[in-house]
Structures are given as C-alpha cells and as structure tokens.
Amino acid sequence: MSESIKILPNGPYQVSPDTKLTIQSIGADADRISREWQQGPEYPEKLTAYFLCRCGRSANKPYCDGAHEAARFNGAETADRTPYAQRAKKYEGEAVDLLDDERCAQLRFCDAGIGAWNLAIKSGDPNNLELAKQECANCSSGRLTLVQKDGMPIEPDLPKEIDCVQDPPRGIRGPLKVTGGIPLTGADGQDYEPRNRYTLCRCGLSKNKPFCDTRHINCTHMEGFDSVSE
Ligand code: FES
Incomplete structure (x- = not known):
C-alpha cells in the first residue's frame, strides 16, 4: 500500500x-x-x-x-510549516500535558465534560485522564495532543x-x-x-x-x- x-x-x-x-x-x-x-x-x-x-x-x-x-x-x-511540537502551546497537567497548536476544524469533540484543556490539567483523576484521551483522539485536526511527562505523545492507532x-x-x-x-x-x-x-x-x-x-x-x-x- x-x-x-x-x-x-x-x-x-x-x-x-x-x-x-x-x-x-x-x-x-x-x-x-x-x-x-x-x-x-x-x-x-x-x-x-x-x-x-x-x-x-x-x-x-x-x-x-x-x-x-x-x-x-x-x-x-x-x-x-513549523513542526507541530515547536508550534504548539503546552498546558501542564497533573498526570499528562496537553499540546495545542490552535489549528481547529470545529469538530467539537473537545467540549464534553469540563473540556479537554481542564481534563488534561486535572488528569490526576483517572476519569478525567480517560476522557481527555478520548477527546484528543477524536480531535481530527490534530490540534490537541496529550503527552506523557517524559514527552512521549499519546496517539491513537x-x-x-x-x-x-x-x-x-x-x-x-x-x-x-x-x-x-x-x-x-x-x-x-x-x-x-x-x-x-x-x-x-x-x-x-x-x-x-x-x-x-x-x-x-x-x-x-x-x-x-x-x-x-x-
Ligand atoms: S471542482 Fe473543486 S477542486 Fe476541482
């Protein structure tokens, strides 16, 4: 392929x-x-x-x-064309961080609950972390990406x-x-x-x-x- x-x-x-x-x-x-x-x-x-x-x-x-x-x-x-990791703003979270390059497609998956940004910031709560993962995985523009504390992106397959x-x-x-x-x-x-x-x-x-x-x-x-x- x-x-x-x-x-x-x-x-x-x-x-x-x-x-x-x-x-x-x-x-x-x-x-x-x-x-x-x-x-x-x-x-x-x-x-x-x-x-x-x-x-x-x-x-x-x-x-x-x-x-x-x-x-x-x-x-x-x-x-x-600046690479995403350099372009994106980082939001520090309790368990994971969130990258955001503001390249939005208005698909609105980031709105559920307290919103992807707050979910990531309060990601010490496992429920918040799980919902943040779902919302970022569904963010098809690639605007939002969760990253582990070691910098490794959490990407869906x-x-x-x-x-x-x-x-x-x-x-x-x-x-x-x-x-x-x-x-x-x-x-x-x-x-x-x-x-x-x-x-x-x-x-x-x-x-x-x-x-x-x-x-x-x-x-x-x-x-x-x-x-x-x-
Ligand atoms: S008709 Fe839209 S790109 Fe050709």
Missing part, C-alpha cells in the same frame, strides 16, 4: 489509487456535544489516482468536477484513510479527515510534516490552506451531505 495525497496548484487533491475513502459523521448527543465518530459507507475502490475537490464548488462532491477552473480558485498554501466529514448538527459537510499518517505533498513538491491526524480544507475558504480553519461552517456551498450512491 502506498497511500498519498498531492496538492495540485489551484486545483484538487490528487490521491493515490489505493487510498481508502469513506464517509464519517459527527455523532452528537442531545446537547449537540460531539461524542463519537460514526462510520458511514466506503466509496468504491479506485484503480487509478482520483481527485478530491479542494475549492468547494464541485457539483459531484467529494470529487473534483473541474469547477475550480471557472471559479478561478486560488489554492495558495499559507499554513505555517488510526487506519490509513480519508474520511469525508459530515456535520449533522449543522447540516453541512466538514473537511477531509486524514488519519494514519498519509503523506501530504504541497503544490510546490515539498512534503508536509507527517501527522497521524489532520483535516484538509475542502470548502476552498480556509485562510490556512491546505488545512481546515473552520470557515466551512459559514458557507452555503457546503450545505447537505455526501453520499456514495450519488
């Missing part, structure tokens, strides 16, 4: 043929607090490279249909795949959730830092391309949901 994602200049994400693509929804409780990822269907396996929309204008989401050309999509990548995020409480599509350390190469040919979790913008509006910066929540062209049958 050789999963990979390459960004095309002012165009889509080019994905290697053996990269699994699925739909996943935010499972929220009655208070609209995100609790779990709900697995949806998988798109048919591709024999050749495939192209995922990055501009948000495709009528065939999640795939590119060429609409980026008429839209004159500006896909310039502006994200800070995630499959190599791309998931098209659906946000039912908001009635919109979210970013592309990439897990398992799939390599990402910019349009300039430079590789991004390998990460176990990251979220790619697919509304075209992020000011931190190629990564999601939450702007999809306020754009009408991300309304509705993806479907494998469409």
Whole structure:
C-alpha cells in the first residue's frame, strides 16, 4: 500500500489509487456535544489516482468536477510549516500535558465534560485522564495532543484513510479527515510534516490552506451531505 495525497496548484487533491475513502459523521448527543465518530459507507475502490475537490464548488462532491477552473480558485498554501511540537502551546497537567497548536476544524469533540484543556490539567483523576484521551483522539485536526511527562505523545492507532466529514448538527459537510499518517505533498513538491491526524480544507475558504480553519461552517456551498450512491 502506498497511500498519498498531492496538492495540485489551484486545483484538487490528487490521491493515490489505493487510498481508502469513506464517509464519517459527527455523532452528537442531545446537547449537540460531539461524542463519537460514526462510520458511514466506503466509496468504491479506485484503480487509478482520483481527485478530491479542494475549492468547494464541485457539483459531484467529494470529487473534483473541474469547477475550480471557472471559479478561478486560488489554492495558495499559507499554513505555517513549523513542526507541530515547536508550534504548539503546552498546558501542564497533573498526570499528562496537553499540546495545542490552535489549528481547529470545529469538530467539537473537545467540549464534553469540563473540556479537554481542564481534563488534561486535572488528569490526576483517572476519569478525567480517560476522557481527555478520548477527546484528543477524536480531535481530527490534530490540534490537541496529550503527552506523557517524559514527552512521549499519546496517539491513537488510526487506519490509513480519508474520511469525508459530515456535520449533522449543522447540516453541512466538514473537511477531509486524514488519519494514519498519509503523506501530504504541497503544490510546490515539498512534503508536509507527517501527522497521524489532520483535516484538509475542502470548502476552498480556509485562510490556512491546505488545512481546515473552520470557515466551512459559514458557507452555503457546503450545505447537505455526501453520499456514495450519488
Ligand atoms: S477542486 Fe476541482 S471542482 Fe473543486
């Protein structure tokens, strides 16, 4: 297997043929607090490279249909390439620490209980530590990472795949959730830092391309949901 994602200049994400693509929804409780990822269907396996929309204008989401050309999509990548460990702020906790680089995708898994930051700070309580681990594992943008006191990150074991995020409480599509350390190469040919979790913008509006910066929540062209049958 050789999963990979390459960004095309002012165009889509080019994905290697053996990269699994699925739909996943935010499972929220009655208070609209995100609790779990709900697995949806998988798109048919591709024999050749495939192209995922990055501009948000495709009528065939999640795939590119060429609409980026008429839209004159500006896909310039502006994200800070400083490694996460250097970029992130550290919150000291009782049993573990929390790193936070503020690269948010508005998936809202960090809100449950007293919130991931307070859970980490009060991680001497085993219940708080367990919930902090869950919330950070579900933080698909990779913003939040728990680290042991010896500096070792606490990372979940995630499959190599791309998931098209659906946000039912908001009635919109979210970013592309990439897990398992799939390599990402910019349009300039430079590789991004390998990460176990990251979220790619697919509304075209992020000011931190190629990564999601939450702007999809306020754009009408991300309304509705993806479907494998469409
Ligand atoms: S990137 Fe091609 S239609 Fe959006």
